[in-house]
Amino acid sequence: MAGLAGEYARFAALIDGLSPEEWRTATRCTRWEIRDVAGHVTANAVDTVDGVVGTRTPDEQARAFRDATPADLAARLRAAAGRLIPFLESLDDAAWDRPAPKVGRSIGNGVHTLWYDAFVHGDDIRAALGRPGDRGPGLLASVQWLRDELDRLGRGPFRVLLDGAGEYAIGAGGPVLRGDPLRFVLVATGRADPAEFGTDATINVHLR
Numbered sequence: 001m002a003g004l005a006g007e008y009a010r011f012a013a014l015i016d017g018l019s020p021e022e023w024r025t026a027t028r029c030t031r032w033e034i035r036d037v038a039g040h041v042t043a044n045a046v047d048t049v050d051g052v053v054g055t056r057t058p059d060e061q062a063r064a065f066r067d068a069t070p071a072d073l074a075a076r077l078r079a080a081a082g083r084l085i086p087f088l089e090s091l092d093d094a095a096w097d098r099p100a101p102k103v104g105r106s107i108g109n110g111v112h113t114l115w116y117d118a119f120v121h122g123d124d125i126r127a128a129l130g131r132p133g134d135r136g137p138g139l140l141a142s143v144q145w146l147r148d149e150l151d152r153l154g155r156g157p158f159r160v161l162l163d164g165a166g167e168y169a170i171g172a173g174g175p176v177l178r179g180d181p182l183r184f185v186l187v188a189t190g191r192a193d194p195a196e197f198g199t200d201a202t203i204n205v206h207l208r
Contacts, residue, residue, distance in 0.1 A: 008081040016074035039065030045080035116145040
């Protein structure tokens with residue numbers, strides 16, 4: 001919960017104050033400008049706290065906020081986080097294992113997914129603006145989410161040995177993939193060439 005709260009605060013600070021030109025900068029997300037990325041992340045938080053998460057596609061979420069200003073979206077995200085985090089804090093331990101609205105996921109995994117989503121889309125914005133990637137707590141959280149997702153999807157087998165981020169097994173045995181944790185996040189989400197880690201496109205968790 002603390003990690004998600006911090007990620008939303010960083011994301012809101014990232015978009016707040018962007019110029020109109022920056023707001024309309026193309027990103028590596030197909031057909032999305034920075035304003036679309038920001039709209040999707042904000043809508044995820046809003047939909048979650050309103051209890052309707054999963055009812056809109058990412059493109060629908062982006063369109064819903066496409067005409068908002070950076071300051072408006074930053075305020076909306078802060079307001080949604082201000083409602084969401086206290087709600088999550090009210091849940092007992094058993095609630096985190098209960099099924100989430102999305103089939104095959106728990107409440108705990110759903111919250112972890114929100115954290116990962118905000119982190120990786122924050123990196124999309126930084127990359128579009130030519131800024132360095134964030135290597136804060138969201139990076140390790142995203143690596144761990146991707147490990148769980150690769151395992152859930154039955155990918156592998158392989159082991160991932162990342163600089164300063166530990167070693168993770170996907171399945172039993174297989175080759176060892178070594179490298180930088182942020183590059184791993186980009187490769188495992190289809191944002192960078194899997195050849196960087198000596199593997200193929202099956203490492204992309206969004207490939208179905």
